[in-house]
Amino acid sequence: MITLSHLNKTFGDKQAVSDLSVTIKPGEVLGLIGQNGAGKTTTFRMILDFIAADSGTVTWDGQPISDDRRRQIGFLPEERGLYQKESIEEQVLYLAELHGMQKEEAKRELAVWMDKLQVVGKAGDLVQTLSKGNAQKVQMILALIFKPKFIILDEPFSGLDPVNAALFMDTIKELKKQGAMIIFSSHNMDNVTEISDHLVMLKEGRTVLQGNVQEIRESFGRTRLYVEAPQFTATDFAAMAGVARVEKAGAGYRLYLENEEAGRAIFTTVTKDGYIPAFSQQPPTLAEIFKTEVMAHE
Amino acid sequence: MNKQISLVAKHTYLTRLKKKSFWWLLVAPIAPVLVGAIVGFAVAAFSSDKSAEVAVIAPTQMRQAIKSDQKELNLKVNNQTDETKAKQSLSKEDIDAVLIIKDDQGTLLTQPKSNEVDTSKLKTFLSQMALSEKAAKYQLTASQVADLQSPFKLTSKVQDKNQSKDSEAADTVKQMLTMAVGILVFIIVSIYASIIGNEIANEKSSRIMETLLAASSAKAQYYGKIIGVAGLLLTQIAIYAVAGTATVLFSANASWAKSIAPYLSALTPGFLFFTIAFIVIATAAYLVIAAIAASLVNDQSQISQAMTPVTMLALIPYIVALSSSSSTGNNTFVQILSYIPLMGQSIMPSQLANHYATWWQASLSLGLTFIALILLLHFGLALYKKNVLSYSDDNISKQLLRAILPKK
Incomplete structure (x- = not known):
């Protein structure tokens, strides 16, 4: 060791x-x-x-x-x-x-x-x-x-x-x-x-x-959400509670959440009519954490 | 650690040995001598290629004597014996010369396009003939003739209780020796300092140094490189020694060897030992300084800048050695310098050859140089270790001073 x-x-x-x-x-x-x-x-x-x-x-x-x-x-x-x-x-x-x-x-x-x-x-x-x-x-x-x-x-x-x-x-x-x-x-x-x-x-x-x-x-919380729900637009996502920012990402959208718990309410909303192709809630990437930490200490 | 030092030394030594530049370095100092010898031999061979054809108008006995020795005299005796006809042939350029001998007097007539007649040899031969004739005339014995011909023997000796053997060296030889040692040491120091400088600068600029240090240590790299380059110097000296010994052994009876023998009388084994020991130890000390200076460079372009202080330092004893080659060598300033490490190597051997210093004094100077080398090695390692991984934009001399001087 x-x-x-x-x-x-x-x-x-x-x-x-x-x-x-x-x-x-x-x-x-x-x-x-x-x-x-x-x-x-x-x-x-x-x-x-x-x-x-x-x-x-x-x-x-x-x-x-x-x-x-x-x-x-x-x-x-x-x-x-x-x-x-x-x-x-x-x-x-x-x-x-x-x-x-x-x-x-x-x-x-x-x-x-x-x-x-x-x-x-x-x-x-x-x-x-x-x-x-x-x-x-x-x-x-x-x-x-x-x-x-x-x-x-x-x-x-x-x-x-x-x-x-x-x-x-x-x-x-x-x-x-x-x-x-x-x-x-x-x-x-x-x-x-x-x-x-x-x-x-x-x-x-x-x-x-x-x-x-x-x-x-x-430790940074699962505040990154990728979702593919064709019936929802960027405006719809932005209006949802706990969503800080919305970005178009390929066939879906990447949502930046204010806190991890907001994901549950969004999941309920986007799946109320049943199946959607993608819903992935992840913590920030290392690259994002790196940028955040660099900026936070400057 | 010792294995690593030997691995680094071996790598440094073999890498350089495989390069053409080392062999050029080996040949360069003796190339002018070799070329001179070859050209001289060729000229001599060419000039004696065709013997001059000479009509000899002389008493029969004398003519026969010249004819029988014509090969040694490098000429060919023509059949003509009539002076007028011989002169006509000469003006027609049919022959090269007419030698007329009458009443112990000789005249050699030539024409502009004649092959050269060796007048020196001819004169010696004719004098010998004349002497023999006169000896016979005065009824002298052979031993009386030989006694008359033997020159007066004058032996020159300098009174020196320590070493009388060297004292036969002529003043000219001493001066030449003093200059030669000074020049030789300067050339060797400059070349080998440059080799180690390039070696280290190359590794620094190619950024391989970290890889090398991870595999060994600064100490192994530092000592290994110095030993490797010193090994090249010893190889060069050994090759010259072998070549020199072989030349002496195989050419001892050659006329050219006999002609330079008096000039080599001062090169006694003792003198050669001290000179080589001084060269090796002092060059090693300069290698250390060069290694320190090279450890400060960032890339190859700075190597000449880094080597300038080293060359300047080597230039001082060089100038002193040259200026002291005349009689001014035996003064207090030069004598003091001959004991100072990094200076003495160029001065002390000539002081020794000129009998301005004794063997004991030379040993003291050599000992001081050796102690200085040990101290430099120790001091240099600390500086090398400190600098070899740092890259600075500052001037090299400024960095060197900063590295040497204690921190404020």
């Missing part, structure tokens, strides 16, 4: 991370969200000991992380970088060896990972000949090839097309199943919702949201 306890870091007058405490258990995925400069990368850098925390501790199974154990952390940095004039194999083997892996084993695993992440090209190809997406896959291989039990992924989906983003998501899910502890940051809230067990939202270094993703959403 990884435990971050009361971590603090300042740069000059700026509080980069303030009193951050969080735990990640084996087989759990923690999503770290926040605007640019919220303190996500600083948190990762403190875990990896690139920078020292002003106060607070980072432990692995209750022990401070030793240098040897730190080398067992798989890390995909936000700033992607590879040796452009080296081949995929040369640099993957070099970094795998630095992580303590045997060369021959790394060679075998490289073939497996290139196949799994569908890297276009051969192991002997120079990195400078790769597309951005393929280079990012190689970078992901560097972070995962040595089978780390703790993985840090800083913006793993940025710059990827939906197909490759899905490929990365599947990989993360598989690693989770295998018992890895994963912490990742992302600006894509759909991805965070799909793969995170827990999330921490940072705002200027402070923790403004923390907990299980579904529980956090539920």
Whole structure:
């Protein structure tokens, strides 16, 4: 189990991370969200000991992380970088060896990972000949090839097309199943919702949201209602009690409710004549909560 | 940790070794010498390609002697023995020269398009012939002739209780040595500082540094890179040493080797040891400074800016070494500088060769340089660790000063 306890870091007058405490258990995925400069990368850098925390501790199974154990952390940095004039194999083997892996084993695993992440090209190809997406896959291989039990992924989906983003998501899910502890940051809230067990939202270094993703959403109440009832117009919906706003959404309407309870009365009204194609009352999406929280603290 | 340092060192070393630039670096300092030697050999070979055809008008015995040695004299004796006809042939450019010898006097007539006659060889040969004739005339024995011909032997020695072996080096050789060491150290320091600078700047600008640090540590990267680049320097020195030794062994009897032998008399094993030790230790110290400076850059475009302070620092001992190559080398200022780390490596070897310093003094200077290297390594690691992941828009020199000076 990884435990971050009361971590603090300042740069000059700026509080980069303030009193951050969080735990990640084996087989759990923690999503770290926040605007640019919220303190996500600083948190990762403190875990990896690139920078020292002003106060607070980072432990692995209750022990401070030793240098040897730190080398067992798989890390995909936000700033992607590879040796452009080296081949995929040369640099993957070099970094795998630095992580303590045997060369021959790394060679075998490289073939497996290139196949799994569908890297276009051969192991002997120079990195400078790769597309951005393929280079990012190689970078992901560097972070995962040595089978780390703790993985840090800083913006793993940025710059990827939906197909490759899905490929990365599947990989993360598989690693989770295998018992890895994963912490990742992302600006894509759909991805965070799909793969995170827990999330921490940072705002200027402070923790403004923390907990299980579904529980956090539920805590905001089921105030989003999608309804398809052909006999009702936008004006009809707007006139209903507890409806704050109405938006046309595809074949139906999206209603923003003042409170969750208003949904029951609306359900009774729209179904008084029987069947309607759709009625879905949901809590706000993570993206909506993110926007709300960002604005609320400004 | 040690394994990681060795992995980083190996990677740095092999990556550079595989690049063409390293082999150019190896060839560059000796290329002018090689080209000069090849051109010189070709010119010599070409010029001696065709022997000059000479009509020799001389007493029969002398003519026969020249004819029998014509190959050594690099000429071909023509059959003509009549002076007038020979001169006519010369004016028609049918022959290259006419050699007329009468009453111990010789005249060599040539024409503008003649193949060259080696007059030096010819003169020596004719003098020898004349001497033999005179010796016979005065009834001198062979040993008397040899005794008359032996030159006066003058041996020059400088009184030096510590090392008299080196004292035979001529002043010119000493001056050349002083300049050569200064230039050599400056070139090596500049090149290798630039290599490590580029290495680190490349990793910073390509943003691979975080990946490397996650897989190892700043310490492993820092020491590994310095060791890897120092390994390249040792490889270069080893290749030169092997090539030099092979040249000496295989060319010891060659005329060119004999001609430069006096100039190499000052290169004793002791002097070479100290010079190489100074070069290696001082270059390592400069590598540390270059690593610190390079850790401040954001991208490759700033590398020359970052290396400027390093080159400027290396320039001081270079200038001192050049200016002290004359007799001014033996003054207090230069002697003090020869003990100062990062300066002494260019000055102390020449002080040693010129006998301005003893082996003990050279050892002290080397020891101080080594201590400075250890301190720099320790100090440099802290700065490297601090800077290697930070990217600032400030001027490099300003950043360097800020990193070195204590916080207010």
